[in-house]
Amino acid sequence: MRVPDSILDGLVVIAVVALLAAVSEDSDAGRRWGVIFLTSGGLAGAVGAWNLVTRDRLKPGCCARCGYDLRATPARCPECGTRQD
Numbered sequence: 001m002r003v004p005d006s007i008l009d010g011l012v013v014i015a016v017v018a019l020l021a022a023v024s025e026d027s028d029a030g031r032r033w034g035v036i037f038l039t040s041g042g043l044a045g046a047v048g049a050w051n052l053v054t055r056d057r058l059k060p061g062c063c064a065r066c067g068y069d070l071r072a073t074p075a076r077c078p079e080c081g082t083r084q085d
């Protein structure tokens, strides 16, 4: 199963904000933001790697982006709106 891109985008945003906060804060607060950065960045990396690994395993006739079954609507995915060219 593919993780939606919106979740991956959210994790990346959290990681970037936490990194900026970790750099600007001093001592304890900076360390806490650093932990948040490492956690969210690690999760984003894991989700991105998972999506790359599972991307090529999609069955024929399924949306390349979300994996939705496109037998009824082959031109456009009703789940995520991706055009199937």
Ligand SMILES: [Zn+2]
Pocket: 063, 064, 065, 066, 067, 068, 077, 078, 079, 080, 081, 082
């Ligand atoms: Zn789709």
